[in-house]
Amino acid sequence: MKLTVAELFAGVGGFRVGLNHISEIDLENRAIEKGDWEFVWANQYEPSTKAQHAFNCYTTRFGLENHSNEDINKVNKDEIPDHSLLVGGFPCQDYSVARSLSNEQGIEGKKGVLFWDIKEVLVAKKSPFVLLENVDRLLKSPASRRGRDFAVMLKTFDELGYYVQWRVINAGEYAMPQKRRRVFIFAHKKNLNYSWKIQGQKLDINRDNIFNDIFPIEKALEIESLDLNEYKDVLDVSNNFKEGKFLETGMMVDGNVIHARVSAKVEPIFSLEKILSISRKYNADVEEYAIEKEKLNKWEYLKGSKRIERTSSNGHSYIYSEGSMAFPEKIEEPARTMLTSEGTLNRSSHIVFDREMKKLRKLTPVECELIQMFPPNWTDTMPKRNRYFMMGNALVTGIIARIEPKLKKIIESE
Ligand SMILES: C[S@@+](CC[C@H](N)C(=O)[O-])C[C@H]1O[C@@H](n2cnc3c(N)ncnc32)[C@H](O)[C@@H]1O
Numbered sequence: 001m002k003l004t005v006a007e008l009f010a011g012v013g014g015f016r017v018g019l020n021h022i023s024e025i026d027l028e029n030r031a032i033e034k035g036d037w038e039f040v041w042a043n044q045y046e047p048s049t050k051a052q053h054a055f056n057c058y059t060t061r062f063g064l065e066n067h068s069n070e071d072i073n074k075v076n077k078d079e080i081p082d083h084s085l086l087v088g089g090f091p092c093q094d095y096s097v098a099r100s101l102s103n104e105q106g107i108e109g110k111k112g113v114l115f116w117d118i119k120e121v122l123v124a125k126k127s128p129f130v131l132l133e134n135v136d137r138l139l140k141s142p143a144s145r146r147g148r149d150f151a152v153m154l155k156t157f158d159e160l161g162y163y164v165q166w167r168v169i170n171a172g173e174y175a176m177p178q179k180r181r182r183v184f185i186f187a188h189k190k191n192l193n194y195s196w197k198i199q200g201q202k203l204d205i206n207r208d209n210i211f212n213d214i215f216p217i218e219k220a221l222e223i224e225s226l227d228l229n230e231y232k233d234v235l236d237v238s239n240n241f242k243e244g245k246f247l248e249t250g251m252m253v254d255g256n257v258i259h260a261r262v263s264a265k266v267e268p269i270f271s272l273e274k275i276l277s278i279s280r281k282y283n284a285d286v287e288e289y290a291i292e293k294e295k296l297n298k299w300e301y302l303k304g305s306k307r308i309e310r311t312s313s314n315g316h317s318y319i320y321s322e323g324s325m326a327f328p329e330k331i332e333e334p335a336r337t338m339l340t341s342e343g344t345l346n347r348s349s350h351i352v353f354d355r356e357m358k359k360l361r362k363l364t365p366v367e368c369e370l371i372q373m374f375p376p377n378w379t380d381t382m383p384k385r386n387r388y389f390m391m392g393n394a395l396v397t398g399i400i401a402r403i404e405p406k407l408k409k410i411i412e413s414e
Pocket of ligand 1: 009010011012013014015043044045046047054070071072073088089090091390393394395
């Protein structure tokens with residue numbers, strides 16, 4: 001099997017940066033791809049804005065060829081080129097399904113839910129391997145019925161003939177510069193050599209899970225199991241799933257699921273301090289990022305602990321409370337999770353004390369890129385505020401880079 005990839009929800013190309021170990025941009029603004037993965041197709045479309053900053057960044061770095069800027073919902077999935085690996089980071093949405101009104105036999109998910117587009121690609125292209133990324137909340141959503149959404153997802157993969165492995169990885173625990181916790185999901189068709197090896201044997205959460213091999217765990221705790229074969233189909237799971245949330249790592253083989261909580265084997269820390277010192281080379285003058293004196297009170301208030309009386313929409317009054325946050329950031333630790341609101345006047349934005357300037361300041365866009373392990377200036381194709389947003393949406397590319405050699409070996413042995 002060849003190392004061919006289709007990238008969905010490509011954003012500014014985090015999966016590609018990771019798989020092809022990209023750490024630099026050349027003089028023509030193109031990414032220097034050191035890896036062997038051929039991206040046969042990528043799709044990125046931002047429905048909420050006219051400007052397509054992410055798409056433009058991706059094409060500046062990788063060229064226009066094979067890159068689509070169409071709403072994935074409108075893409076004819078049969079026309080996507082064949083590939084060995086399908087990758088993508090997609091949102092946690094409501095994955096419940098209902099019986100289709102137009103077709104008695106069929107089922108229908110809610111409109112605009114991007115997982116159903118992934119499913120359509122899998123049906124049309126029979127992608128042998130799939131690597132996805134999502135927020136860890138996916139494992140326990142929705143709040144009203146814990147675990148239902150992930151169970152729907154697993155049952156969908158099962159019905160399409162896939163085995164699935166997953167793991168919540170906190171990049172900060174594995175020598176990377178951000179404490180970002182995300183769930184990574186690896187699915188593979190059951191008719192592959194790779195899958196045959198684990199067929200019919202007792203599953204071992206350490207041995208048979210690609211993630212736990214690469215991001216070692218100290219211990220698997222509270223191992224639990226469930227059998228999705230007890231549910232007739234995806235509709236049955238959607239209506240009747242009862243088990244509860246899924247734990248941080250797990251596997252599904254022929255509908256049988258085992259899952260467990262893990263304690264990570266923590267590796268040395270890559271601190272925010274180190275990022276600040278690397279970024280000096282790219283941002284000599286950081287004065288413009290200093291927080292204004294007249295806004296200091298506001299920042300202090302946002303970062304501080306508070307108890308506020310609020311009134312809900314039905315007239316109920318309640319106390320909203322939140323604890324205080326480090327202000328400025330503790331730079332001896334990896335950065336906290338970066339959100340799309342990074343850089344704005346917001347409680348979650350990182351504020352650091354700049355020792356040279358002797359002032360409090362926001363992070364620069366380059367620092368945000370470094371925290372997500374993108375090459376410096378990767379997103380300088382767009383306005384600053386969009387650069388922060390793109391990094392909040394992206395992933396720690398180092399995780400993908402670390403999985404890559406193993407993935408390559410697996411795919412090349414097919
Ligand atoms: C979580 S982000 C993924 C970011 C990406 N992994 C990266 O490294 O930048 C999800 C992406 O899906 C895109 N998206 C949202 N709705 C879409 C749609 N209907 N069709 C295609 N892309 C869509 C968003 O614009 C966003 O870039």
